Amino acid sequence: xxxxxxxxxxxxxxxxxxxxxxxxxxxxxxxxxxxxxxxxxxxxxxxxxxxxxxxxxxxxxxxxxxxxxxxxxxxxxxxxxxxxxxxxxxxxxxxxxxxxxxxxxxxxxxxxxxxxxxxxxxxxxxxxxxxxxxxxxxxxxxxxxxxxxxxxxxxxxxxxxxxxxxxxxxxxxxxxxxxxxxxxxxxxxxxxxxxxxxxxxxxxxxxxxxxxxxxxxxxxxxxxxxxxxxxxxxxxxxxxxxxxxxxxxxxxxxxxxxxxxxxxxxxxxxxxxxxxxxxxxxxxxxxxxxxxxxxxxxxxxxxxxxxxxxxxxxxxxxxxxxxxxxxxxxxxxxxxxxxxxxxxxxxxxxxxxxxxxxxxxxxxxxxxxxxxxxxxxxxxxxxxxxxxxxxxxxxxxxxxxxxxxxxxxxxxxxxxxxxxxxxxxxxxxxxxxxxxxxxxxxxxxxxxxxxxxxxxxxxxxxxxxxxxxxxxxxxxxxxxxxxxxxxxxxxxxxxxxxxxxxxxxxxxxxxxxxxxxxxxxxxxxxxxxxxxxxxxxxxxxxxxxxxxxxxxxxxxxxxxxxxxxxxxxxxxxxxxxxxxxxxxxxxxxxxxxxxxx
Numbered sequence: 112x113x114x115x116x117x118x119x120x121x122x123x124x125x126x127x128x129x130x131x132x133x134x135x136x137x138x139x140x141x142x143x144x145x146x147x148x149x150x151x152x153x154x155x156x157x158x159x160x161x162x163x164x165x166x167x168x169x170x171x172x173x174x175x176x177x178x179x180x181x182x183x184x185x186x187x188x189x190x191x192x193x194x195x196x197x198x199x200x201x202x203x204x205x206x207x208x209x210x211x212x213x214x215x216x217x218x219x220x221x222x223x224x225x226x227x228x229x230x231x232x233x234x235x236x237x238x239x240x241x242x243x244x245x246x247x248x249x250x251x252x253x254x255x256x257x258x259x260x261x262x263x264x265x266x267x268x269x270x271x272x273x274x275x276x277x278x279x280x281x282x283x284x285x286x287x288x289x290x291x292x293x294x295x296x297x298x299x300x301x302x303x304x305x306x307x308x309x310x311x312x313x314x315x316x317x318x319x320x321x322x323x324x325x326x327x328x329x330x331x332x333x334x335x336x337x338x339x340x341x342x343x344x345x346x347x348x349x350x351x352x353x354x355x356x357x358x359x360x361x362x363x364x365x366x367x368x369x370x371x372x373x374x375x376x377x378x379x380x381x382x383x384x385x386x387x388x389x390x391x392x393x394x395x396x397x398x399x400x401x402x403x404x405x406x407x408x409x410x411x412x413x414x415x416x417x418x419x420x421x422x423x424x425x426x427x428x429x430x431x432x433x434x435x436x437x438x439x440x441x442x443x444x445x446x447x448x449x450x451x452x453x454x455x456x457x458x459x460x461x462x463x464x465x466x467x468x469x470x471x472x473x474x475x476x477x478x479x480x481x482x483x484x485x486x487x488x489x490x491x492x493x494x495x496x497x498x499x500x501x502x503x504x505x506x507x508x509x510x511x512x513x514x515x516x517x518x519x520x521x522x523x524x525x526x527x528x529x530x531x532x533x534x535x536x537x538x539x540x541x542x543x544x545x546x547x548x549x550x551x552x553x554x555x556x557x558x559x560x561x562x563x564x565x566x567x568x569x570x571x572x573x574x575x576x577x578x579x580x581x582x583x584x585x586x587x588x589x590x591x592x593x594x595x596x597x598x599x600x601x602x603x604x605x606x607x608x609x610x611x612x613x614x615x616x617x618x619x620x621x622x623x624x625x626x627x628x629x630x631x632x633x634x635x636x637x638x639x640x641x642x643x644x645x646x647x648x649x650x651x652x653x654x655x656x657x658x659x660x661x662x663x664x665x666x667x668x669x670x671x672x673x674x675x676x677x678x679x680x681x682x683x684x685x686x687x688x689x690x691x692x693x694x695x696x697x698x699x700x701x702x703x704x705x706x707x708x
């Protein structure tokens with residue numbers, strides 16, 4: 112048997128109450144479900160009494176009219192019970208789906224608003240597991256389990272009252288085991304919750320491995336690592352199996368015990384009650400009805416373990432969901448946030464210090480002013496802080512010291528929506544949605560006209576290849592744009608940025624992963640995108656750096672030197688190294704082209 116003495120999770124009661132809060136919008140349907148449940152149970156409770164009355168009164172006196180009346184009442188009670196059950200299930204089903212709908216939307220809304228640092232710490236598979244497996248567990252409990260549990264409690268109370276009405280001495284027998292049942296159920300509750308929560312966590316780990324291998328299937332196949340990844344998934348799956356087996360062992364011990372004790376009470380009732388009937392102290396019909404009520408009382412008690420397990424699983428899932436819902440928005444509008452003031456895109460980094468870990472800064476005291484309409488290239492060795500610096504502009508992260516100013520306003524003081532609408536980013540590996548080309552280009556401006564979309568595509572040098580697609584701008588591209596080449600994805604991303612018409616354009620190694628021919632086409636699109644707006648370029652290629660008016664060289668998170676290319680060629684060893692690398696790269700490409708020719 113698994114260890115049965117773990118400590119309960121401290122937030123169990125709080126989580127349970129918070130889960131009940133999701134039923135607040137459905138309070139009237141909940142009331143209707145309760146009323147129908149009470150009605151159906153009342154009709155069901157009438158059946159044993161009518162049966163016992165018929166045995167004790169209609170049959171001994173051979174009163175056919177009374178028997179017909181009782182049979183009619185039994186049929187009517189059965190019909191009422193059936194109709195109320197149908198109504199309750201329909202209402203409870205809608206309520207369950209409504210709770211799931213609200214939870215899913217709340218979770219998704221929260222995920223969209225959480226900052227980049229949250230996603231730096233969490234894996235996609237973990238988040239998907241909470242949005243699916245955990246959500247289903249909560250939905251089932253709030254939509255069905257809670258009503259069923261309440262219905263069984265009602266049955267226990269009502270059946271108990273009726274048993275005492277029939278024969279209070281005999282009714283004491285089943286209640287003699289109640290304290291023991293409650294004690295065992297409480298112990299089961301304490302023992303099962305941490306294990307069930309761990310099962311949910313390990314299922315999330317397994318989902319993470321599956322998600323990573325599906326998304327990265329090309330890499331897995333390219334390196335022939337199918338067997339290793341299969342073993343990794345099997346190991347995660349085995350962890351789920353092992354912990355689930357621990358939970359099963361608990362159920363295998365507690366649930367039979369919770370089921371067996373009521374049966375002992377039933378046997379004792381048969382023994383004692385049977386003697387009362389034999390001795391003439393209890394009528395046969397009343398004894399039969401009494402036993403039926405005992406069965407109605409025992410059934411909920413036998414299912415007590417199952418309902419505890421369902422509640423524990425739901426609370427364990429709820430804790431994992433609330434971990435996301437309670438995650439603070441590290442990057443959010445301040446209470447006094449104001450609109451972004453008008454301007455031409457003057458960008459200033461004023462003494463900026465930042466680190467993903469505050470104890471280990473990546474940037475140290477960056478002071479750079481970029482005038483409206485100018486283009487500045489950020490260069491430096493890997494890890495020098497180029498991409499990190501650009502991530503501070505749209506406030507994906509907040510600086511620890513100093514400030515980032517756009518048109519004179521600290522980006523922390525303006526509304527995020529205004530700020531991010533004023534900035535467009537084209538990254539090295541742009542993300543495209545599995546929808547039409549038109550919708551991908553118009554993602555930042557959903558109301559854009561066809562003419563505006565096509566104009567942006569022409570400026571980005573994308574119109575020709577889009578027109579050649581099977582459905583043109585209405586062609587649905589694959590997930591993450593997998594059906595397009597790298598250069599085509601880049602040009603669509605540039606068109607998307609052009610359509611937004613931002614004040615500031617950030618190009619993060621936008622040509623790093625394409626060949627020289629494609630790069631030349633992309634550069635034409637970039638020149639159009641950069642025209643008249645402030646542009647930050649993170650680049651390693653000399654050809655891309657040549658688009659800049661000025662160059663800032665970063666070295667270990669500090670500005671090493673700044674100036675035009677001609678000046679840096681004389682004064683900056685880092686810049687000269689990049690130039691020399693670019694010339695070598697260009698020479699190798701020329702030799703390959705000559706060899707091919």
